[in-house]
Amino acid sequence: xxxxxxxxxxxxxxxxxxxxxxxxxxxxxxxxxxxxxxxxxxxxxxxxxxxxxxxxxxxxxxxxxxxxxxxxxxxxxxxxxxxxxxxxxxxxxxxxxxxxxxxxxxxxxxxxxxxxxxxxxxxxxxxxxxx
Numbered sequence: 001x002x003x004x005x006x007x008x009x010x011x012x013x014x015x016x017x018x019x020x021x022x023x024x025x026x027x028x029x030x031x032x033x034x035x036x037x038x039x040x041x042x043x044x045x046x047x048x049x050x051x052x053x054x055x056x057x058x059x060x061x062x063x064x065x066x067x068x069x070x071x072x073x074x075x076x077x078x079x080x081x082x083x084x085x086x087x088x089x090x091x092x093x094x095x096x097x098x099x100x101x102x103x104x105x106x107x108x109x110x111x112x113x114x115x116x117x118x119x120x121x122x123x124x125x126x127x128x129x130x131x
Contacts, residue, residue, distance in 0.1 A: 009059070013041040013066035021073060033079060041066045044089060071109055081111035 020039055027033045044063040046056035054062070067087060074083060087107040 007040070007042055009043055009045065009047050010053075013043045013063045014069065016041060017066045017069045017073075020070070024073075024077075028077060028079070039070065041070075075109075075111075084108065084110035084112050 016039075024033070041063050043059040043066075046059040047053045048056065071085060071087075074080060074085065077083075085108065087109070089104045
């Protein structure tokens with residue numbers, strides 16, 4: 001996508017969704033949606049309890065709503081059956097668990113996803129498992 005907001009927590013993730021939607025719709029009409037798109041919703045990081053800013057709960061709720069709006073909108077598009085969405089928090093946020101301090105859940109959705117899908121992807125810094 002050609003135009004998108006920079007990393008700025010003063011911009012709501014739902015606003016980012018509507019920017020993506022506008023661009024996606026124009027690409028869909030022209031049958032020019034790229035094979036790979038990356039979309040960032042950043043407000044799961046929150047701004048703490050800064051004066052005159054949304055609370056951490058409000059930031060996370062905005063982030064969750066934007067992710068849900070994105071998945072729902074794409075699921076109703078003509079390219080859903082050719083799509084896969086990987087939703088990943090960019091860091092663990094909540095501290096270490098019993099295995100590793102860097103683990104984060106990955107959610108996979110899309111028309112190509114079914115209950116028998118098995119993914120193992122390894123890179124230098126990341127490893128995805130889904131079964």
